[in-house]
Amino acid sequence: MSRNRCVDDNKPGPAQIKHYADRARDGTGLIVSEGVFIDWTGCGWQYTPVMITDDHAAAWKKVTDAVHEAGGKMFLQAWHPGRCAHDEMPIAKEHKAQVLAPSAIKANAGEYRDLPGQPGHTANVHAIEDPKTVIETYRHACILAKKAGFDGVELLAQGGYLPQQFLNSRANKRTDRYGGTVENRCRFILETIDAIAKVFDGPDAICVKICPTDYLNDSVVDFGEMKETYTYLINEMVKLRGYDPVLDFGKLVKFPGSPSKLMANNDYTVGEADRLIKEGKLDMIAIARPFIYNPVSNPLSKDSQYKLT
């Protein structure tokens, strides 16, 4: 979960090493990192970590080493906010980074606490010329993540960020192979999955975080588009890559004998998670907010005062 505390060239430091290692103890199955920007063009928030250079990888290596030492596993969450970055952010100015999106269409709403007047999303949005260059950027960040000792990568494809912008017919007005039909709008995510799965020698180490009913950052579409888009996307992920689907939006379905894993999130308690996993409905449940409590850091710990029931 984003903590915005990476002050040294957006690298994790001793505070992050401790933060993640503390949370890896006491039987936590898998830690997914806070969202990590994969490029200066996609730095929407100040002090958020990035994975762009070998220096960043070296800094993250200290985090994954500490997590592994504490008995945990860790995925990097690969994040590109697309049009939800802002060209007035100091970090964007410093790196002369443009705000990129499938099409030059501003997202409605938005709020940038670090900018005077807290403006909404910028109108200074550039349409990506060739999406393959951005897929290559994801691939490069994932190569660095592998070097940094991460056990896998989660592609952040919800929240109204870049991958979801490609899915959305209001944000994506492209007339090439990446826009228009549902097949074309899903192409960016599917090609990105292919590219990063190769880095990690197959799809087993790749998660994709999607939210069909998302409303964040101007991501709402009508029901017909949502159903058509995610039915196609999920079925393609299942067919080509062995992922399990979440069908019919909200009704979680896991197929008997399926080889891959379905993880769900939002407001689950440990009790509910245990029950759903025992009933075979889900493989994993992500628990987010209780894991950022301080000073007692891990709600699974027997000493935690924030016990989940």
Ligand SMILES: Cc1cc2nc3c(=O)[nH]c(=O)nc-3n(C[C@H](O)[C@H](O)[C@H](O)COP(=O)(O)O)c2cc1C
């Ligand atoms: C402070 C804060 C930071 C978050 N940062 C991220 C993030 O970096 N990446 C992400 O996918 N979700 C992020 N989320 C959403 C959580 O991962 C999660 O989906 C949400 O809190 C619901 O799960 P929960 O009920 O278990 O807390 C964040 C949420 C909060 C409250």
